[in-house]
Amino acid sequence: MRVVMFGYQTWGHRTLQALLDSEHDVVTVVTHPRSEHAYEKIWSDSVADLAERHGVPVIIRNRPDDDELFARLKDADPDLIVANNWRTWIPPRVYTLPRHGTLNVHDSLLPKYAGFSPLIWALVNGESEVGVTAHMMDEELDAGDIVVQRAVAVGPTDTATDLFHKTVDLIAPVTIGALDLIASGRTEFTPQDRSQATFFHKRAEEDIRINWDWPAADLGRLIRAQSAPYPAAFTFHRGRRLDILSAVVSQGRYGGTPGRIFYREGEGVVVVAGADARSGRNHGLAITRVRTEDGRELPATEYFTSMGGYLTSHPQA
Known part of the structure:
Protein backbone atom coordinates (compact mmCIF):
# COMPACT_ATOMS: atom_id res chain seq x y z
CA MET A 1 0.00 0.00 0.00
CA ARG A 2 0.95 3.63 -0.53
CA VAL A 3 1.32 5.13 2.95
CA VAL A 4 1.60 8.70 4.27
CA MET A 5 3.03 8.82 7.80
CA PHE A 6 2.17 11.49 10.40
CA GLY A 7 4.44 11.29 13.43
CA TYR A 8 6.80 12.87 15.90
CA GLN A 9 9.55 11.99 18.38
CA THR A 10 10.75 8.42 18.96
CA TRP A 11 7.24 6.96 18.65
CA GLY A 12 6.89 8.40 15.16
CA HIS A 13 10.48 7.45 14.34
CA ARG A 14 9.86 3.79 15.27
CA THR A 15 6.64 3.78 13.27
CA LEU A 16 8.35 5.20 10.20
CA GLN A 17 11.22 2.72 10.52
CA ALA A 18 8.72 -0.15 10.68
CA LEU A 19 6.99 1.12 7.56
CA LEU A 20 10.29 1.56 5.71
CA ASP A 21 11.25 -2.01 6.62
CA SER A 22 7.94 -3.38 5.38
CA GLU A 23 6.63 -4.12 1.90
CA HIS A 24 4.56 -0.94 1.97
CA ASP A 25 5.58 2.24 0.11
CA VAL A 26 6.03 5.38 2.25
CA VAL A 27 5.29 8.24 -0.13
CA THR A 28 5.23 11.27 2.22
CA VAL A 29 6.00 12.05 5.86
CA VAL A 30 4.41 14.86 7.90
CA THR A 31 6.04 15.82 11.20
CA HIS A 32 6.16 18.66 13.70
CA PRO A 33 8.98 21.21 14.09
CA ARG A 34 11.35 20.64 16.98
CA SER A 35 9.93 21.74 20.34
CA GLU A 36 11.43 23.14 23.55
CA HIS A 37 8.65 21.63 25.69
CA ALA A 38 10.28 19.60 28.47
CA TYR A 39 8.46 16.38 27.61
CA GLU A 40 8.92 16.79 23.86
CA LYS A 41 12.72 17.00 24.15
CA ILE A 42 12.65 13.48 25.64
CA TRP A 43 12.65 10.50 23.27
CA SER A 44 13.19 12.98 20.45
CA ASP A 45 14.51 10.85 17.56
CA SER A 46 13.91 12.87 14.41
CA VAL A 47 11.22 11.62 12.04
CA ALA A 48 12.31 14.22 9.48
CA ASP A 49 15.95 13.07 9.48
CA LEU A 50 14.97 9.41 9.04
CA ALA A 51 12.62 10.22 6.16
CA GLU A 52 15.21 12.38 4.41
CA ARG A 53 17.86 9.65 4.70
CA HIS A 54 15.49 7.37 2.78
CA GLY A 55 14.52 9.95 0.17
CA VAL A 56 10.95 10.37 1.44
CA PRO A 57 9.45 13.86 1.02
CA VAL A 58 8.95 15.62 4.38
CA ILE A 59 6.35 18.25 5.28
CA ILE A 60 6.77 20.19 8.56
CA ARG A 61 3.59 21.41 10.23
CA ASN A 62 2.24 22.26 13.69
CA ARG A 63 -1.28 21.74 12.40
CA PRO A 64 -2.32 19.83 9.26
CA ASP A 65 -5.20 22.07 8.28
CA ASP A 66 -3.96 24.24 5.42
CA ASP A 67 -4.87 23.95 1.74
CA GLU A 68 -1.28 23.53 0.55
CA LEU A 69 -0.75 20.47 2.75
CA PHE A 70 -4.08 18.99 1.67
CA ALA A 71 -3.14 19.41 -1.98
CA ARG A 72 0.22 17.68 -1.44
CA LEU A 73 -1.45 14.81 0.41
CA LYS A 74 -3.97 14.44 -2.39
CA ASP A 75 -1.15 14.35 -4.96
CA ALA A 76 0.56 11.61 -2.91
CA ASP A 77 -2.53 9.43 -3.52
CA PRO A 78 -2.22 7.37 -0.31
CA ASP A 79 -4.06 4.13 0.38
CA LEU A 80 -3.63 4.80 4.10
CA ILE A 81 -2.36 7.41 6.54
CA VAL A 82 -0.53 6.02 9.58
CA ALA A 83 -0.19 8.37 12.56
CA ASN A 84 1.75 7.99 15.80
CA ASN A 85 2.34 10.74 18.35
CA TRP A 86 0.81 13.41 16.16
CA ARG A 87 0.18 16.22 18.65
CA THR A 88 -2.66 18.24 17.08
CA TRP A 89 -6.11 17.66 15.59
CA ILE A 90 -6.23 16.07 12.14
CA PRO A 91 -9.30 17.39 10.25
CA PRO A 92 -11.81 14.99 8.65
CA ARG A 93 -10.90 15.95 5.10
CA VAL A 94 -7.36 14.72 5.84
CA TYR A 95 -8.04 11.53 7.81
CA THR A 96 -10.75 10.42 5.34
CA LEU A 97 -8.66 11.22 2.25
CA PRO A 98 -6.92 7.82 1.83
CA ARG A 99 -8.83 4.90 0.32
CA HIS A 100 -8.58 2.98 3.60
CA GLY A 101 -8.75 5.95 5.97
CA THR A 102 -6.25 6.69 8.74
CA LEU A 103 -4.70 4.30 11.27
CA ASN A 104 -3.60 5.85 14.56
CA VAL A 105 -1.04 4.10 16.80
CA HIS A 106 -1.38 5.04 20.47
CA ASP A 107 0.69 3.91 23.47
CA SER A 108 -2.12 2.82 25.75
CA LEU A 109 -4.67 0.04 25.99
CA LEU A 110 -7.58 2.01 24.57
CA PRO A 111 -10.24 2.96 25.46
CA LYS A 112 -8.34 3.80 28.68
CA TYR A 113 -5.68 6.53 28.69
CA ALA A 114 -6.57 8.35 25.52
CA GLY A 115 -4.80 11.67 25.11
CA PHE A 116 -1.36 12.52 26.43
CA SER A 117 1.40 10.87 28.51
CA PRO A 118 -0.53 7.60 28.89
CA LEU A 119 2.38 5.57 30.28
CA ILE A 120 3.06 8.04 33.07
CA TRP A 121 -0.60 8.36 34.03
CA ALA A 122 -1.07 4.58 33.93
CA LEU A 123 1.92 4.02 36.23
CA VAL A 124 0.78 6.72 38.66
CA ASN A 125 -2.62 5.03 38.80
CA GLY A 126 -1.23 1.58 39.53
CA GLU A 127 -2.33 -0.18 36.34
CA SER A 128 -1.17 -3.80 36.05
CA GLU A 129 -0.47 -3.57 32.32
CA VAL A 130 0.15 -1.07 29.55
CA GLY A 131 0.40 -1.47 25.81
CA VAL A 132 -0.02 -0.17 22.28
CA THR A 133 -3.22 0.10 20.23
CA ALA A 134 -3.66 0.61 16.49
CA HIS A 135 -7.13 1.94 15.72
CA MET A 136 -8.96 3.57 12.85
CA MET A 137 -9.27 7.32 13.24
CA ASP A 138 -12.67 8.96 13.47
CA GLU A 139 -14.05 12.32 14.62
CA GLU A 140 -13.34 11.66 18.32
CA LEU A 141 -9.73 11.60 19.57
CA ASP A 142 -8.36 8.06 20.13
CA ALA A 143 -11.88 6.60 19.87
CA GLY A 144 -12.01 4.63 16.60
CA ASP A 145 -12.33 0.88 16.13
CA ILE A 146 -9.38 -1.19 17.34
CA VAL A 147 -7.44 -3.08 14.67
CA VAL A 148 -4.58 -4.55 16.75
CA GLN A 149 -3.76 -4.21 20.45
CA ARG A 150 -0.90 -5.70 22.49
CA ALA A 151 -0.22 -5.48 26.24
CA VAL A 152 2.80 -5.88 28.54
CA ALA A 153 2.82 -6.27 32.32
CA VAL A 154 3.87 -3.48 34.67
CA GLY A 155 6.47 -4.83 37.09
CA PRO A 156 6.53 -3.85 40.78
CA THR A 157 9.62 -1.66 40.35
CA ASP A 158 9.08 -0.49 36.76
CA THR A 159 9.66 3.17 36.02
CA ALA A 160 8.04 5.12 33.20
CA THR A 161 11.35 4.74 31.37
CA ASP A 162 11.11 0.96 31.69
CA LEU A 163 7.56 1.05 30.35
CA PHE A 164 8.64 3.25 27.45
CA HIS A 165 11.19 0.64 26.38
CA LYS A 166 8.67 -2.18 26.79
CA THR A 167 6.00 -0.48 24.72
CA VAL A 168 8.14 1.15 22.04
CA ASP A 169 9.20 -2.33 20.97
CA LEU A 170 5.53 -3.12 20.31
CA ILE A 171 5.13 -0.34 17.75
CA ALA A 172 6.50 -2.27 14.77
CA PRO A 173 4.50 -5.51 15.23
CA VAL A 174 1.30 -3.62 16.09
CA THR A 175 1.62 -1.23 13.14
CA ILE A 176 2.59 -3.78 10.52
CA GLY A 177 0.09 -6.30 11.88
CA ALA A 178 -2.66 -3.72 11.47
CA LEU A 179 -1.53 -2.79 7.96
CA ASP A 180 -1.50 -6.43 6.92
CA LEU A 181 -5.11 -6.84 8.09
CA ILE A 182 -6.20 -3.71 6.22
CA ALA A 183 -4.31 -4.76 3.08
CA SER A 184 -6.01 -8.16 3.22
CA GLY A 185 -9.37 -6.47 2.74
CA ARG A 186 -10.60 -6.39 6.34
CA THR A 187 -12.91 -3.45 6.96
CA GLU A 188 -14.66 -4.45 10.20
CA PHE A 189 -12.72 -4.07 13.45
CA THR A 190 -13.45 -4.01 17.21
CA PRO A 191 -15.46 -1.02 18.46
CA GLN A 192 -14.18 0.58 21.65
CA ASP A 193 -16.32 0.35 24.78
CA ARG A 194 -16.80 4.06 25.32
CA SER A 195 -18.13 3.51 28.84
CA GLN A 196 -14.54 2.58 29.78
CA ALA A 197 -12.90 5.55 28.06
CA THR A 198 -10.62 7.92 29.98
CA PHE A 199 -8.83 10.97 28.57
CA PHE A 200 -5.72 12.59 30.05
CA HIS A 201 -4.01 15.95 29.56
CA LYS A 202 -0.34 16.74 28.99
CA ARG A 203 1.95 16.54 32.00
CA ALA A 204 3.06 19.84 33.53
CA GLU A 205 4.97 20.99 36.61
CA GLU A 206 1.88 20.91 38.82
Missing part, protein backbone atom coordinates in the same frame (compact mmCIF):
# COMPACT_ATOMS: atom_id res chain seq x y z
CA ASP A 207 1.51 17.19 38.06
CA ILE A 208 4.90 16.38 39.57
CA ARG A 209 4.51 18.41 42.76
CA ILE A 210 4.35 15.96 45.70
CA ASN A 211 1.24 16.12 47.86
CA TRP A 212 2.01 14.40 51.15
CA ASP A 213 -1.70 13.71 51.67
CA TRP A 214 -1.35 10.98 49.03
CA PRO A 215 -0.74 7.46 50.35
CA ALA A 216 2.90 6.33 50.26
CA ALA A 217 2.21 3.70 47.57
CA ASP A 218 0.78 6.37 45.28
CA LEU A 219 3.74 8.66 45.92
CA GLY A 220 6.16 5.83 45.21
CA ARG A 221 4.52 5.27 41.82
CA LEU A 222 4.59 9.01 41.07
CA ILE A 223 8.34 9.08 41.71
CA ARG A 224 8.88 6.02 39.49
CA ALA A 225 6.66 7.61 36.84
CA GLN A 226 8.91 10.68 36.84
CA SER A 227 12.13 8.70 36.45
CA ALA A 228 14.99 10.16 34.42
CA PRO A 229 14.94 11.50 31.76
CA TYR A 230 11.54 12.85 32.83
CA PRO A 231 11.45 15.82 35.24
CA ALA A 232 11.61 14.45 38.78
CA ALA A 233 8.79 14.67 41.30
CA PHE A 234 9.59 17.42 43.80
CA THR A 235 8.82 18.79 47.23
CA PHE A 236 10.20 21.64 49.37
CA HIS A 237 12.48 21.43 52.38
CA ARG A 238 13.24 24.56 54.38
CA GLY A 239 11.89 26.65 51.52
CA ARG A 240 14.08 25.08 48.82
CA ARG A 241 13.00 22.74 46.07
CA LEU A 242 14.10 19.13 46.55
CA ASP A 243 13.75 16.56 43.76
CA ILE A 244 12.94 13.04 44.94
CA LEU A 245 14.81 10.65 42.66
CA SER A 246 13.96 7.34 44.31
CA ALA A 247 11.85 6.08 47.19
CA VAL A 248 10.06 2.98 48.44
CA VAL A 249 7.12 2.34 50.70
CA SER A 250 8.33 1.91 54.28
CA GLN A 251 8.20 -1.43 56.04
CA GLY A 252 6.89 0.11 59.25
CA ARG A 253 3.74 2.12 59.84
CA TYR A 254 4.17 5.72 60.92
CA GLY A 255 1.60 8.05 62.41
CA GLY A 256 1.49 11.81 62.63
CA THR A 257 1.23 14.69 60.19
CA PRO A 258 1.76 14.23 56.41
CA GLY A 259 5.17 15.49 55.32
CA ARG A 260 6.93 14.96 58.66
CA ILE A 261 10.56 13.82 58.30
CA PHE A 262 10.41 11.04 60.83
CA TYR A 263 12.78 8.09 60.92
CA ARG A 264 15.73 6.35 59.24
CA GLU A 265 14.69 2.95 57.93
CA GLY A 266 17.24 0.85 56.03
CA GLU A 267 18.79 3.00 53.31
CA GLY A 268 15.96 5.54 53.39
CA VAL A 269 14.49 8.35 55.42
CA VAL A 270 10.78 7.88 56.13
CA VAL A 271 8.36 10.75 55.57
CA VAL A 272 4.83 10.45 56.96
CA ALA A 273 2.25 10.19 54.17
CA GLY A 274 -1.50 9.97 53.67
CA ALA A 275 -4.35 12.30 54.60
CA ASP A 276 -5.29 10.01 57.50
CA ALA A 277 -1.71 9.56 58.76
CA ARG A 278 -2.83 10.64 62.23
CA SER A 279 -4.42 7.18 62.61
CA GLY A 280 -1.02 5.46 62.68
CA ARG A 281 -2.19 2.83 60.20
CA ASN A 282 -0.22 4.12 57.21
CA HIS A 283 3.11 3.17 55.76
CA GLY A 284 5.41 6.11 55.11
CA LEU A 285 7.51 6.94 52.07
CA ALA A 286 11.16 5.97 52.56
CA ILE A 287 13.13 8.42 50.40
CA THR A 288 16.45 6.96 49.25
CA ARG A 289 17.92 9.54 46.86
CA VAL A 290 17.43 13.28 46.30
CA ARG A 291 18.66 16.16 44.16
CA THR A 292 19.06 19.65 45.58
CA GLU A 293 18.34 22.99 43.88
CA ASP A 294 22.02 23.33 42.93
CA GLY A 295 21.98 19.96 41.13
CA ARG A 296 23.73 17.81 43.75
CA GLU A 297 22.49 14.21 43.86
CA LEU A 298 23.05 12.30 47.09
CA PRO A 299 21.57 9.58 49.29
CA ALA A 300 18.70 10.77 51.46
CA THR A 301 20.53 9.56 54.56
CA GLU A 302 23.32 12.04 53.76
CA TYR A 303 20.98 14.90 52.90
CA PHE A 304 18.77 14.59 55.99
CA THR A 305 21.39 14.96 58.72
CA SER A 306 18.77 15.01 61.46
CA MET A 307 15.16 13.97 61.78
CA GLY A 308 12.30 16.39 62.31
CA GLY A 309 10.79 19.20 60.31
CA TYR A 310 8.54 18.88 57.30
CA LEU A 311 8.53 18.47 53.55
CA THR A 312 5.90 20.68 51.96
CA SER A 313 4.19 21.09 48.60
CA HIS A 314 5.10 24.80 48.41
CA PRO A 315 7.81 26.99 49.94
CA GLN A 316 6.82 28.05 53.42
CA ALA A 317 6.76 31.75 54.24
Whole structure:
Protein backbone atom coordinates (compact mmCIF):
# COMPACT_ATOMS: atom_id res chain seq x y z
CA MET A 1 0.00 0.00 0.00
CA ARG A 2 0.95 3.63 -0.53
CA VAL A 3 1.32 5.13 2.95
CA VAL A 4 1.60 8.70 4.27
CA MET A 5 3.03 8.82 7.80
CA PHE A 6 2.17 11.49 10.40
CA GLY A 7 4.44 11.29 13.43
CA TYR A 8 6.80 12.87 15.90
CA GLN A 9 9.55 11.99 18.38
CA THR A 10 10.75 8.42 18.96
CA TRP A 11 7.24 6.96 18.65
CA GLY A 12 6.89 8.40 15.16
CA HIS A 13 10.48 7.45 14.34
CA ARG A 14 9.86 3.79 15.27
CA THR A 15 6.64 3.78 13.27
CA LEU A 16 8.35 5.20 10.20
CA GLN A 17 11.22 2.72 10.52
CA ALA A 18 8.72 -0.15 10.68
CA LEU A 19 6.99 1.12 7.56
CA LEU A 20 10.29 1.56 5.71
CA ASP A 21 11.25 -2.01 6.62
CA SER A 22 7.94 -3.38 5.38
CA GLU A 23 6.63 -4.12 1.90
CA HIS A 24 4.56 -0.94 1.97
CA ASP A 25 5.58 2.24 0.11
CA VAL A 26 6.03 5.38 2.25
CA VAL A 27 5.29 8.24 -0.13
CA THR A 28 5.23 11.27 2.22
CA VAL A 29 6.00 12.05 5.86
CA VAL A 30 4.41 14.86 7.90
CA THR A 31 6.04 15.82 11.20
CA HIS A 32 6.16 18.66 13.70
CA PRO A 33 8.98 21.21 14.09
CA ARG A 34 11.35 20.64 16.98
CA SER A 35 9.93 21.74 20.34
CA GLU A 36 11.43 23.14 23.55
CA HIS A 37 8.65 21.63 25.69
CA ALA A 38 10.28 19.60 28.47
CA TYR A 39 8.46 16.38 27.61
CA GLU A 40 8.92 16.79 23.86
CA LYS A 41 12.72 17.00 24.15
CA ILE A 42 12.65 13.48 25.64
CA TRP A 43 12.65 10.50 23.27
CA SER A 44 13.19 12.98 20.45
CA ASP A 45 14.51 10.85 17.56
CA SER A 46 13.91 12.87 14.41
CA VAL A 47 11.22 11.62 12.04
CA ALA A 48 12.31 14.22 9.48
CA ASP A 49 15.95 13.07 9.48
CA LEU A 50 14.97 9.41 9.04
CA ALA A 51 12.62 10.22 6.16
CA GLU A 52 15.21 12.38 4.41
CA ARG A 53 17.86 9.65 4.70
CA HIS A 54 15.49 7.37 2.78
CA GLY A 55 14.52 9.95 0.17
CA VAL A 56 10.95 10.37 1.44
CA PRO A 57 9.45 13.86 1.02
CA VAL A 58 8.95 15.62 4.38
CA ILE A 59 6.35 18.25 5.28
CA ILE A 60 6.77 20.19 8.56
CA ARG A 61 3.59 21.41 10.23
CA ASN A 62 2.24 22.26 13.69
CA ARG A 63 -1.28 21.74 12.40
CA PRO A 64 -2.32 19.83 9.26
CA ASP A 65 -5.20 22.07 8.28
CA ASP A 66 -3.96 24.24 5.42
CA ASP A 67 -4.87 23.95 1.74
CA GLU A 68 -1.28 23.53 0.55
CA LEU A 69 -0.75 20.47 2.75
CA PHE A 70 -4.08 18.99 1.67
CA ALA A 71 -3.14 19.41 -1.98
CA ARG A 72 0.22 17.68 -1.44
CA LEU A 73 -1.45 14.81 0.41
CA LYS A 74 -3.97 14.44 -2.39
CA ASP A 75 -1.15 14.35 -4.96
CA ALA A 76 0.56 11.61 -2.91
CA ASP A 77 -2.53 9.43 -3.52
CA PRO A 78 -2.22 7.37 -0.31
CA ASP A 79 -4.06 4.13 0.38
CA LEU A 80 -3.63 4.80 4.10
CA ILE A 81 -2.36 7.41 6.54
CA VAL A 82 -0.53 6.02 9.58
CA ALA A 83 -0.19 8.37 12.56
CA ASN A 84 1.75 7.99 15.80
CA ASN A 85 2.34 10.74 18.35
CA TRP A 86 0.81 13.41 16.16
CA ARG A 87 0.18 16.22 18.65
CA THR A 88 -2.66 18.24 17.08
CA TRP A 89 -6.11 17.66 15.59
CA ILE A 90 -6.23 16.07 12.14
CA PRO A 91 -9.30 17.39 10.25
CA PRO A 92 -11.81 14.99 8.65
CA ARG A 93 -10.90 15.95 5.10
CA VAL A 94 -7.36 14.72 5.84
CA TYR A 95 -8.04 11.53 7.81
CA THR A 96 -10.75 10.42 5.34
CA LEU A 97 -8.66 11.22 2.25
CA PRO A 98 -6.92 7.82 1.83
CA ARG A 99 -8.83 4.90 0.32
CA HIS A 100 -8.58 2.98 3.60
CA GLY A 101 -8.75 5.95 5.97
CA THR A 102 -6.25 6.69 8.74
CA LEU A 103 -4.70 4.30 11.27
CA ASN A 104 -3.60 5.85 14.56
CA VAL A 105 -1.04 4.10 16.80
CA HIS A 106 -1.38 5.04 20.47
CA ASP A 107 0.69 3.91 23.47
CA SER A 108 -2.12 2.82 25.75
CA LEU A 109 -4.67 0.04 25.99
CA LEU A 110 -7.58 2.01 24.57
CA PRO A 111 -10.24 2.96 25.46
CA LYS A 112 -8.34 3.80 28.68
CA TYR A 113 -5.68 6.53 28.69
CA ALA A 114 -6.57 8.35 25.52
CA GLY A 115 -4.80 11.67 25.11
CA PHE A 116 -1.36 12.52 26.43
CA SER A 117 1.40 10.87 28.51
CA PRO A 118 -0.53 7.60 28.89
CA LEU A 119 2.38 5.57 30.28
CA ILE A 120 3.06 8.04 33.07
CA TRP A 121 -0.60 8.36 34.03
CA ALA A 122 -1.07 4.58 33.93
CA LEU A 123 1.92 4.02 36.23
CA VAL A 124 0.78 6.72 38.66
CA ASN A 125 -2.62 5.03 38.80
CA GLY A 126 -1.23 1.58 39.53
CA GLU A 127 -2.33 -0.18 36.34
CA SER A 128 -1.17 -3.80 36.05
CA GLU A 129 -0.47 -3.57 32.32
CA VAL A 130 0.15 -1.07 29.55
CA GLY A 131 0.40 -1.47 25.81
CA VAL A 132 -0.02 -0.17 22.28
CA THR A 133 -3.22 0.10 20.23
CA ALA A 134 -3.66 0.61 16.49
CA HIS A 135 -7.13 1.94 15.72
CA MET A 136 -8.96 3.57 12.85
CA MET A 137 -9.27 7.32 13.24
CA ASP A 138 -12.67 8.96 13.47
CA GLU A 139 -14.05 12.32 14.62
CA GLU A 140 -13.34 11.66 18.32
CA LEU A 141 -9.73 11.60 19.57
CA ASP A 142 -8.36 8.06 20.13
CA ALA A 143 -11.88 6.60 19.87
CA GLY A 144 -12.01 4.63 16.60
CA ASP A 145 -12.33 0.88 16.13
CA ILE A 146 -9.38 -1.19 17.34
CA VAL A 147 -7.44 -3.08 14.67
CA VAL A 148 -4.58 -4.55 16.75
CA GLN A 149 -3.76 -4.21 20.45
CA ARG A 150 -0.90 -5.70 22.49
CA ALA A 151 -0.22 -5.48 26.24
CA VAL A 152 2.80 -5.88 28.54
CA ALA A 153 2.82 -6.27 32.32
CA VAL A 154 3.87 -3.48 34.67
CA GLY A 155 6.47 -4.83 37.09
CA PRO A 156 6.53 -3.85 40.78
CA THR A 157 9.62 -1.66 40.35
CA ASP A 158 9.08 -0.49 36.76
CA THR A 159 9.66 3.17 36.02
CA ALA A 160 8.04 5.12 33.20
CA THR A 161 11.35 4.74 31.37
CA ASP A 162 11.11 0.96 31.69
CA LEU A 163 7.56 1.05 30.35
CA PHE A 164 8.64 3.25 27.45
CA HIS A 165 11.19 0.64 26.38
CA LYS A 166 8.67 -2.18 26.79
CA THR A 167 6.00 -0.48 24.72
CA VAL A 168 8.14 1.15 22.04
CA ASP A 169 9.20 -2.33 20.97
CA LEU A 170 5.53 -3.12 20.31
CA ILE A 171 5.13 -0.34 17.75
CA ALA A 172 6.50 -2.27 14.77
CA PRO A 173 4.50 -5.51 15.23
CA VAL A 174 1.30 -3.62 16.09
CA THR A 175 1.62 -1.23 13.14
CA ILE A 176 2.59 -3.78 10.52
CA GLY A 177 0.09 -6.30 11.88
CA ALA A 178 -2.66 -3.72 11.47
CA LEU A 179 -1.53 -2.79 7.96
CA ASP A 180 -1.50 -6.43 6.92
CA LEU A 181 -5.11 -6.84 8.09
CA ILE A 182 -6.20 -3.71 6.22
CA ALA A 183 -4.31 -4.76 3.08
CA SER A 184 -6.01 -8.16 3.22
CA GLY A 185 -9.37 -6.47 2.74
CA ARG A 186 -10.60 -6.39 6.34
CA THR A 187 -12.91 -3.45 6.96
CA GLU A 188 -14.66 -4.45 10.20
CA PHE A 189 -12.72 -4.07 13.45
CA THR A 190 -13.45 -4.01 17.21
CA PRO A 191 -15.46 -1.02 18.46
CA GLN A 192 -14.18 0.58 21.65
CA ASP A 193 -16.32 0.35 24.78
CA ARG A 194 -16.80 4.06 25.32
CA SER A 195 -18.13 3.51 28.84
CA GLN A 196 -14.54 2.58 29.78
CA ALA A 197 -12.90 5.55 28.06
CA THR A 198 -10.62 7.92 29.98
CA PHE A 199 -8.83 10.97 28.57
CA PHE A 200 -5.72 12.59 30.05
CA HIS A 201 -4.01 15.95 29.56
CA LYS A 202 -0.34 16.74 28.99
CA ARG A 203 1.95 16.54 32.00
CA ALA A 204 3.06 19.84 33.53
CA GLU A 205 4.97 20.99 36.61
CA GLU A 206 1.88 20.91 38.82
CA ASP A 207 1.51 17.19 38.06
CA ILE A 208 4.90 16.38 39.57
CA ARG A 209 4.51 18.41 42.76
CA ILE A 210 4.35 15.96 45.70
CA ASN A 211 1.24 16.12 47.86
CA TRP A 212 2.01 14.40 51.15
CA ASP A 213 -1.70 13.71 51.67
CA TRP A 214 -1.35 10.98 49.03
CA PRO A 215 -0.74 7.46 50.35
CA ALA A 216 2.90 6.33 50.26
CA ALA A 217 2.21 3.70 47.57
CA ASP A 218 0.78 6.37 45.28
CA LEU A 219 3.74 8.66 45.92
CA GLY A 220 6.16 5.83 45.21
CA ARG A 221 4.52 5.27 41.82
CA LEU A 222 4.59 9.01 41.07
CA ILE A 223 8.34 9.08 41.71
CA ARG A 224 8.88 6.02 39.49
CA ALA A 225 6.66 7.61 36.84
CA GLN A 226 8.91 10.68 36.84
CA SER A 227 12.13 8.70 36.45
CA ALA A 228 14.99 10.16 34.42
CA PRO A 229 14.94 11.50 31.76
CA TYR A 230 11.54 12.85 32.83
CA PRO A 231 11.45 15.82 35.24
CA ALA A 232 11.61 14.45 38.78
CA ALA A 233 8.79 14.67 41.30
CA PHE A 234 9.59 17.42 43.80
CA THR A 235 8.82 18.79 47.23
CA PHE A 236 10.20 21.64 49.37
CA HIS A 237 12.48 21.43 52.38
CA ARG A 238 13.24 24.56 54.38
CA GLY A 239 11.89 26.65 51.52
CA ARG A 240 14.08 25.08 48.82
CA ARG A 241 13.00 22.74 46.07
CA LEU A 242 14.10 19.13 46.55
CA ASP A 243 13.75 16.56 43.76
CA ILE A 244 12.94 13.04 44.94
CA LEU A 245 14.81 10.65 42.66
CA SER A 246 13.96 7.34 44.31
CA ALA A 247 11.85 6.08 47.19
CA VAL A 248 10.06 2.98 48.44
CA VAL A 249 7.12 2.34 50.70
CA SER A 250 8.33 1.91 54.28
CA GLN A 251 8.20 -1.43 56.04
CA GLY A 252 6.89 0.11 59.25
CA ARG A 253 3.74 2.12 59.84
CA TYR A 254 4.17 5.72 60.92
CA GLY A 255 1.60 8.05 62.41
CA GLY A 256 1.49 11.81 62.63
CA THR A 257 1.23 14.69 60.19
CA PRO A 258 1.76 14.23 56.41
CA GLY A 259 5.17 15.49 55.32
CA ARG A 260 6.93 14.96 58.66
CA ILE A 261 10.56 13.82 58.30
CA PHE A 262 10.41 11.04 60.83
CA TYR A 263 12.78 8.09 60.92
CA ARG A 264 15.73 6.35 59.24
CA GLU A 265 14.69 2.95 57.93
CA GLY A 266 17.24 0.85 56.03
CA GLU A 267 18.79 3.00 53.31
CA GLY A 268 15.96 5.54 53.39
CA VAL A 269 14.49 8.35 55.42
CA VAL A 270 10.78 7.88 56.13
CA VAL A 271 8.36 10.75 55.57
CA VAL A 272 4.83 10.45 56.96
CA ALA A 273 2.25 10.19 54.17
CA GLY A 274 -1.50 9.97 53.67
CA ALA A 275 -4.35 12.30 54.60
CA ASP A 276 -5.29 10.01 57.50
CA ALA A 277 -1.71 9.56 58.76
CA ARG A 278 -2.83 10.64 62.23
CA SER A 279 -4.42 7.18 62.61
CA GLY A 280 -1.02 5.46 62.68
CA ARG A 281 -2.19 2.83 60.20
CA ASN A 282 -0.22 4.12 57.21
CA HIS A 283 3.11 3.17 55.76
CA GLY A 284 5.41 6.11 55.11
CA LEU A 285 7.51 6.94 52.07
CA ALA A 286 11.16 5.97 52.56
CA ILE A 287 13.13 8.42 50.40
CA THR A 288 16.45 6.96 49.25
CA ARG A 289 17.92 9.54 46.86
CA VAL A 290 17.43 13.28 46.30
CA ARG A 291 18.66 16.16 44.16
CA THR A 292 19.06 19.65 45.58
CA GLU A 293 18.34 22.99 43.88
CA ASP A 294 22.02 23.33 42.93
CA GLY A 295 21.98 19.96 41.13
CA ARG A 296 23.73 17.81 43.75
CA GLU A 297 22.49 14.21 43.86
CA LEU A 298 23.05 12.30 47.09
CA PRO A 299 21.57 9.58 49.29
CA ALA A 300 18.70 10.77 51.46
CA THR A 301 20.53 9.56 54.56
CA GLU A 302 23.32 12.04 53.76
CA TYR A 303 20.98 14.90 52.90
CA PHE A 304 18.77 14.59 55.99
CA THR A 305 21.39 14.96 58.72
CA SER A 306 18.77 15.01 61.46
CA MET A 307 15.16 13.97 61.78
CA GLY A 308 12.30 16.39 62.31
CA GLY A 309 10.79 19.20 60.31
CA TYR A 310 8.54 18.88 57.30
CA LEU A 311 8.53 18.47 53.55
CA THR A 312 5.90 20.68 51.96
CA SER A 313 4.19 21.09 48.60
CA HIS A 314 5.10 24.80 48.41
CA PRO A 315 7.81 26.99 49.94
CA GLN A 316 6.82 28.05 53.42
CA ALA A 317 6.76 31.75 54.24
